[in-house]
């Protein structure tokens with residue numbers, strides 16, 4: 001990479017000695033990979049960032065002193081966020097300012113606050129900055145990457161391919177055929193007709209016209225193949241519960257395989273910022289959590305099979321058999337069902353037809369960048385909707401939330417309500433619901449909404465729906481006892497419900513001995529990342545007990 005294309009780290013401090021020291025240490029630790037740029041005030045740094053962005057240069061990290069005359073570090077970082085939203089943000093504080101730094105975490109979406117002095121840098125600075133840069137690099141590599149996908153922004157097939165690549169962390173660059181001259185040129189060179197989109201151009205020169213996700217996954221080697229004939233533990237679902245079980249199962253010596261239908265991370269992987277997971281005071285994005293957990297599970301020896309759907313479960317004697325959508329079967333001593341819940345679909349007119357073409361379920365973070373200056377509507381009043389609104393506020397021109405209830409207080413955490421109130425481009429409309437979605441040229445253009453003042457039409461560019469979720473456990477029909485909504489019963493809830501053994505079922509054991517359940521799919525579970533992780537970890541210890549007793 002030529003030196004001038006190295007991404008930048010921008011340090012700001014009004015005290016020349018401190019600024020020089022930060023720059024010196026950053027240069028020593030990261031100077032080979034990054035340009036270290038300095039500014040002596042927030043205002044100068046903002047000008048510098050605008051210049052860098054105009055030139056198309058990447059900014060990886062911002063580091064700013066809190067105490068600066070004219071503009072405090074937090075105020076600077078808030079403004080910088082609108083210029084370089086992807087850059088990691090670090091605040092330099094004196095011990096006396098710790099409270100202010102913690103209070104600023106939400107407004108700034110701070111990634112770290114660093115106490116002055118940071119000596120020795122090998123312990124106090126380098127590991128922290130390295131971790132932040134690794135996370136930034138993972139995101140940047142994904143966007144720069146080898147696979148190129150060309151398609152129409154408002155095509156469901158194009159959206160699904162992009163989403164699949166992003167969620168499976170395959171480095172890929174998206175080119176919109178309508179906006180991008182390079183896309184049209186590439187299509188001409190590859191000899192692809194416009195009606196054959198989306199197209200994926202792979203690094204080995206292969207051109208895949210209108211590929212299915214499975215085809216693309218197989219060509220890219222994402223899906224994986226089982227390496228063993230028999231496992232101690234098969235985990236169904238790669239959300240937080242499944243990933244935790246994979247980490248503990250593999251680390252405790254169980255032959256463990258995890259099967260995931262879409263991409264590791266589950267619902268949590270779609271969260272723009274999880275703020276209440278223990279040990280991450282500044283929060284972490286769902287994709288970061290998924291990346292860390294997936295790497296950890298793999299490193300400890302768990303196998304991961306993705307883009308494969310579990311479609312059946314059988315118990316034959318001591319054997320447990322899991323059928324895969326591709327036709328294969330996995331044999332195991334124990335199975336953990338950690339298949340979570342899926343978004344509920346909005347059944348108002350127009351929504352089904354426009355899904356993927358302006359209507360999205362979940363945060364669909366791949367769409368954020370395309371929403372610049374646009375009007376985004378978020379439907380729902382719970383935490384997931386609140387997170388999405390806060391997230392899109394950084395990218396979109398304006399964000400309107402449609403909330404069916406009379407207020408957010410009943411359904412959303414206080415910290416999110418506070419964050420929404422600090423985003424001037426977010427409007428919350430309570431007692432309002434979407435009555436219909438209307439499109440033009442195959443993409444969403446308008447929403448018909450019903451509120452206290454009657455029906456009204458909103459011009460919109462994209463709409464993200466968060467109206468709850470339900471388990472998809474039909475494949476367990478007649479095998480494992482479920483409640484009337486499809487959630488799986490476990491432990492004390494299954495006693496007497498066809499339970500075949502003398503001993504009581506273990507706490508997370510289903511009505512089939514040796515088949516366990518963890519996370520959101522369990523009846524009466526607490527729908528949180530931490531509880532899913534806790535149950536996934538606990539399930540492994542119950543698997544050990546089962547194997548000892550068996």
Ligand SMILES: Cc1cc2nc3c(=O)[nH]c(=O)nc-3n(C[C@H](O)[C@H](O)[C@H](O)COP(=O)(O)OP(=O)(O)OC[C@H]3O[C@@H](n4cnc5c(N)ncnc54)[C@H](O)[C@@H]3O)c2cc1C
Pocket residue numbers: 236237238239240241242259260261262263264265266267268269270271272273274275276277308309310311338339340341342362363383384385387472518519520521526527528529530532
């Ligand atoms: C946008 C959003 C934001 C959230 N923010 C927070 C937050 O800030 N804090 C918090 O504590 N909680 C948050 N939650 C809730 C939290 O994400 C969930 O409680 C948690 O992810 C549940 O984990 P799980 O592993 O049980 O299930 P899931 O996360 O639902 O994962 C289940 C996985 O199983 C896969 N799967 C399903 N069926 C099959 C099958 N048959 N074969 C193969 N794979 C299958 C799915 O594709 C999925 O990846 C949020 C949820 C959402 C949607």
